[in-house]
Amino acid sequence: MKTRPIQLPEAIPGALPIPLTAAARQALAALSLTTLLSSLGTSIANVALPTLAASFHASFQQVQWVVLAYLLAITTLIVSVGRLGDLLGRRRLLIAGVALFTVASALCGLAGELWQLIAARALQGLGAAAMMSLAMAFAASAVPKERTGTAMGLLGTMSAVGTALGPTAGGGLIALAGWPAIFWISVPLGALAALLAYRFLPADAPAADAPRPKFDQLGTLLLALTLAAFSLAMTLGRGHFGWTNALLLLGAAACGGLFALAQKKSASPLIRMEMLRHPVLGAGFAASALVTTVVMATLVVGPFYLGGMLGLEAAQIGLVMSTGPLVAALSGVPAGRLVDSMGARRAGLAGLAGMAAGAAALPWMAASYGVPGYIAPLALITAGYALFQAANNTAVMADVEASQRGVVSGLLNLSRNLGLITGASAMGALYALGGMQAAFGVAAVLSLAAAGIIQRNAPSPRAECPLP
Known part of the structure; x- marks a missing residue:
């Protein structure tokens, strides 16, 4: 099997940034909207769970599947969809994913029974899996290698905007037009995203004369x-x-x-297992899973601490919790530019150092200074995560062969999802057992562990190692 060298992106001192072409900016605009929609689909339904429980006369355990069905569909299928895009063409599969997401959104709004809504959400999650994995794969090829960080930072910003916008938009739409409105809003936005993708994303390359690799159906089933x-x-x-x-x-x-x-x-395997042993790719996947476990601590532990220990009302908790997505939205694009200027490895390590410092400081600062003492470390954690994410995405995606970008992007998104899922359980249990000190002490250790993995496995600027 042929190999080719991979070099971790590093900055060239004094180099001027390469300007993006009009075609690259248009492609990034289309990809930004698909990214925003997929993250909006994750967060907008959470606020509707009490309303759905009342509307369908169901328990919380039953209506939570409205959220779980979406997340499970993404998590179980995102790698397979990314690989399918590599084989069949990323543009056509991305457009198909946006179309499925849009149709499923309409089916959610039309659902008359809870099982119908859950089934439609699973379809919506399948569309979102294609949107998430293929958007990142497209972004890596839409811009010059030296501007990969900027592209990844922009997608990170749009993901944060979608996450932050979901609860606020969802609450307003439910108050104005009832719960179906939170799904109907995605229909015109999805149609626009499909139109932009069709208009601005480059056409798939024509199939080569060589036989096309077969899709690994058994591997897909077992991984799912x-x-x-x-x-x-x-x-x-x-x-x-x-x-x-x-x-x-x-x-x-x-x-x-x-x-x-x-x-x-x-x-023709779904995942070439040597990818997981490759130092840059393996380190990127592992660090991503650890870091998103840390992020989940702020999302799971935060509401309990703010309400129980600081005595905040629900509206006040929501306002404080919005600090994280707001900082992520504001810092995503600057973080991407910083990656382009500093280099991926140094920027990633700086982001992880910020996360570790914020996690270590949060328990005692919140106990000493109340809400301001909670917000300041939370902002540091979130800004550090935005910088790490842009750097890690750049390091992983920059030199991947075009034929493998879809599956690698899927693996990168999968590592994040697994970190979030694990963190939701593990960090909640740590908080119940040992309070803030235990949860965020472990979070600081995980951030440092991720930094150690990146430092140990990333090659030097001039080092080369074969990419499978």
Whole structure:
């Protein structure tokens, strides 16, 4: 199998930034809207759960599947969709994903039964999986290599904007027009995203004369079963780990072993396992999972601490919690530019140092200074995460072969999702056992561990290592 060198992007001192062409800016505009829509789909439904429980006369355990169905569809299928884009053409599959997301949004708004809404949300998640994985793959090829950080920072900003906008927009739409409105709003936006993608994204390259690799159906099934079992083990029980969770974890381990065996024997594997052993790619995936576990601590632990220890009302908690997405939205593009000027490795390490410092400082600053003492470290954690994410995405995606960008992008998004799912369970349990000091002490250690992984595995600016 042929290999080619990969060099971690580093800055050239004194170099002027390469301007983006009009075509690149138009492509990034189309990709930004698809990214915003997929993240909006994640956050906008959370605020509607009490309304949905009342409308469908259902329990919380039942309506939570409106959120879980979307997340599970993304998590279990994002790698497979990315690989399918590599084989069939990323542009056509991205447009198909946006179209599916748009149609599924309309079906959500039309749902008359809870099971219909859950099924439509699963379809919406499948469309979002294509949008997430292929948007990043497109962005890596739409701009010059030296501006990859800028492109990744922009997509990070749009993801943060969608996350921040979801609860506010959802609450307003429910008050004005009822819960179906939170899904209908995605229909015109999805139609616009599909139009922009069709108009501005470059056409897929014509198929080569050589036989096209086959899609790994067995690998796709086994990976989906592995990820679904793991995700359910981490989310069912609302923080209480029981026999169901243990059996699901055992099932995930068994399916994962079968998946690894199937990949070794497949002539056209879904994931080339040597990718996971590659120092830059493997380090990027591992660090991403650790860091998003840290981010989840702020999302899961924050509301309990703000309400229980600081005595804030629900509206005040929401206002304080909005600091994170707001900082991420404001710092995403500057972070991308900083990556282009500093280099991916140095920028990533700087971001992780900021996250570790913010996590270590948050418990005692919040205890000493109240809400301002909570907001300041939270802003540092979030800004550090924005810088790390732009740097890590740049390092992983910059030198990946065009034929593998979809699956690598899918793996990068998967690592984040797994970190969020694990963090939701683990950080909540740590807070219950040891309070803020335990949860954010572990968060600081995980940030430093991610920095160690990046530092140990990233090559020097002139070092070369083969990319599988």
